[in-house]
Amino acid sequence: MIKAEKEQKPFSGGLPTARIRTIMKSSPEIDVISQESLHLITKATELFVHALSQEGHRKTGKDVTYKCLAQVVEEHDSFQFLSDILPQKVKVRDFYQSLQEEGSTDTITLS
Amino acid sequence: MQLLVVSEWIAPICEVTKVPRYSKMAERPEDLNLPQSVIGRIMKDAVPDGVSVSKEARNAVSKAASVFVLYATSCANNQALQAKRKTLSANDVFQALRDMEFEEFIEPLQASLEEFRKDQKTKKEAQEQRKKVKDNSGDSSGGGKDATGGAEDKTDEDEDDEGIEEEEEEEDDDGNDDEDDDDDDDDDDGDDGWVKKRKLVRQRKTKKKMKMAQDPQL
Numbered sequence: 001m002i003k004a005e006k007e008q009k010p011f012s013g014g015l016p017t018a019r020i021r022t023i024m025k026s027s028p029e030i031d032v033i034s035q036e037s038l039h040l041i042t043k044a045t046e047l048f049v050h051a052l053s054q055e056g057h058r059k060t061g062k063d064v065t066y067k068c069l070a071q072v073v074e075e076h077d078s079f080q081f082l083s084d085i086l087p088q089k090v091k092v093r094d095f096y097q098s099l100q101e102e103g104s105t106d107t108i109t110l111s
Numbered sequence: 112m113q114l115l116v117v118s119e120w121i122a123p124i125c126e127v128t129k130v131p132r133y134s135k136m137a138e139r140p141e142d143l144n145l146p147q148s149v150i151g152r153i154m155k156d157a158v159p160d161g162v163s164v165s166k167e168a169r170n171a172v173s174k175a176a177s178v179f180v181l182y183a184t185s186c187a188n189n190q191a192l193q194a195k196r197k198t199l200s201a202n203d204v205f206q207a208l209r210d211m212e213f214e215e216f217i218e219p220l221q222a223s224l225e226e227f228r229k230d231q232k233t234k235k236e237a238q239e240q241r242k243k244v245k246d247n248s249g250d251s252s253g254g255g256k257d258a259t260g261g262a263e264d265k266t267d268e269d270e271d272d273e274g275i276e277e278e279e280e281e282e283d284d285d286g287n288d289d290e291d292d293d294d295d296d297d298d299d300d301g302d303d304g305w306v307k308k309r310k311l312v313r314q315r316k317t318k319k320k321m322k323m324a325q326d327p328q329l
Binding site: 027081 | 146150157158165175176180200203204205215216219231
């Protein structure tokens with residue numbers, strides 16, 4: 001019975017509000033959290049997870065992987081705040097290459 | 112003498128047992144993670160059937176969600192600070208979402224808030240009703256002092272009711288019914304019976320506590 005109900009709703013969600021409250025309280029400047037705002041933040045987080053994975057899927061049209069999520073974060077303004085948490089993966093080879101290029105440009109500018 | 116000494120201790124203990132619920136802090140780093148299973152389910156709901164979600168992606172989204180909570184909280188808190196308030200209100204959250212460029216969330220959230228408010232109202236009413244029914248039946252079977260003093264008993268019970276209700280309301284305002292919150296979210300119809308049972312058990316416990324606290328004083 002519960003299952004059927006969950007299937008009907010697009011995002012039944014159900015993130016634990018207690019946990020959300022703990023996370024909110026972990027930031028020191030927070031004083032009092034009203035029941036309503038806690039509910040809203042919980043729901044907003046559910047919507048956020050929904051939106052992020054939807055965007056990730058839309059990116060490639062295939063399975064949702066880390067790579068497409070990182071791409072979404074890079075390209076969408078509203079997800080910019082995640083750029084440190086979801087950075088694009090860079091291969092070591094490419095990284096060295098870019099380092100070298102930077103180094104070479106640096107040396108050029110220096111000389 | 113001994114009884115007196117014990118009575119002095121019981122009241123503070125009752126107070127102390129309440130405390131952790133109000134100041135629930137993150138004690139371990141895992142406390143700041145959201146449950147993977149729920150995140151996974153929301154993600155699966157977001158994409159069409161047959162599309163899989165990699166474990167790595169799920170971990171990343173779960174982390175991102177935690178950060179989102181913190182980000183939204185601090186934005187909302189800024190709003191509250193600007194208005195020189197200490198409590199985060201619903202409007203603060205809406206304004207924060209506007210700042211964060213998540214305007215598209217506001218409309219569904221407003222609907223959700225309406226629902227939430229209605230829920231709270233009906234729950235409170237139902238709780239009061241249940242309490243009355245429960246107390247009446249419970250006292251008649253358990254107490255059973257006199258068959259003749261029925262009317263008097265009833266008035267006593269009513270007074271009892273009021274005392275408990277006040278306490279319950281305080282809890283609601285502070286919103287620290289952590290255990291119940293988990294269930295409150297979406298499955299109101301499905302799990303209600305179970306929640307009811309738990310609430311009843313809790314009520315009985317608080318009643319016991321109150322009696323324990325009161326008896327020694329008498």
